[in-house]
Amino acid sequence: GTYDQIKQICKDYRVYFSTPPGLQPGQDYLVDHSIYFYLMDPEGDFVEALGRQHTPEAAARVIGDHIKDWKKPLRKD
Numbered sequence: 001g002t003y004d005q006i007k008q009i010c011k012d013y014r015v016y017f018s019t020p021p022g023l024q025p026g027q028d029y030l031v032d033h034s035i036y037f038y039l040m041d042p043e044g045d046f047v048e049a050l051g052r053q054h055t056p057e058a059a060a061r062v063i064g065d066h067i068k069d070w071k072k073p074l075r076k077d
Contacts, residue, residue: 013038014034015033016032016033016034017031017033018031018032018033019031035051036049036050037049037050037051038050039062039066042070048066050062050063
């Protein structure tokens with residue numbers, strides 16, 4: 001997407017990012033950003049944000065529990 005589209009999606013999902021000031025097209029740079037994984041359901045809806053507070057085992061458990069919740073037919077759009 002365009003920069004403005006990406007900026008809007010980040011706002012919608014409360015994702016933080018920044019690029020260095022004065023960046024020129026084609027220059028390499030590091031991006032400062034949020035450190036979360038966003039779990040979405042099969043219909044594309046937000047379910048949960050997983051971050052550094054989750055151990056790998058806890059994150060796997062949370063994801064597994066949500067997968068069990070979706071053992072049902074998907075809605076038809």
